[in-house]
Amino acid sequence: MRIHEVPGNPGCRENRKRVGRGKGSGHGKTCGRGTKGAKSRAGAQRRTHFEGGQMPLIRRIPKRGFTNIFRREYMPVNLKIIEARFESGSEVTPEALRKAGIIHNSEQRVKILGQGDVSKAFVIKAHAFSKSAIEKIQARGGRCEVLPC
Numbered sequence: 001m002r003i004h005e006v007p008g009n010p011g012c013r014e015n016r017k018r019v020g021r022g023k024g025s026g027h028g029k030t031c032g033r034g035t036k037g038a039k040s041r042a043g044a045q046r047r048t049h050f051e052g053g054q055m056p057l058i059r060r061i062p063k064r065g066f067t068n069i070f071r072r073e074y075m076p077v078n079l080k081i082i083e084a085r086f087e088s089g090s091e092v093t094p095e096a097l098r099k100a101g102i103i104h105n106s107e108q109r110v111k112i113l114g115q116g117d118v119s120k121a122f123v124i125k126a127h128a129f130s131k132s133a134i135e136k137i138q139a140r141g142g143r144c145e146v147l148p149c
Contacts, residue, residue, distance in 0.1 A: 072149065074128055075108045079136060080116020088120035094127075094147075109149060118142070 019031035033040040049056060082092055085100045098106040112124055114132030121141040129137075129144050137144050
């Protein structure tokens with residue numbers, strides 16, 4: 001037996017509906033759309049959350065607050081993590097933090113927070129520092145450099 005001799009599978013495919021081909025086809029005149037109304041018109045589409053003309057849910061719910069479009073988000077990094085992952089005298093930059101697996105993206109703004117103790121001197125370059133972090137870093141002879149945002 002060859003591929004062209006394999007018998008077909010009758011009834012496995014349904015013929016597409018040919019509309020607008022006269023009364024005898026069963027899909028003539030209004031083409032199965034019924035009469036009048038939004039869904040009977042050409043190009044009839046309704047948005048997915050349309051509620052039949054009723055006031056939509058999103059407009060019935062009270063709105064509160066606002067979104068500040070000038071907000072700056074920082075990735076917080078605590079001193080205890082830097083202490084554990086870096087050697088004394090090393091330069092800690094966003095790129096170095098990414099390589100160490102502390103942050104996911106070196107393009108993120110980084111803020112150094114003062115949680116944990118510091119026993120090593122670091123040169124830390126970040127976009128922002130907390131007051132306690134600056135005090136702890138400088139107390140051990142380290143340096144804090146603020147990167148432009």
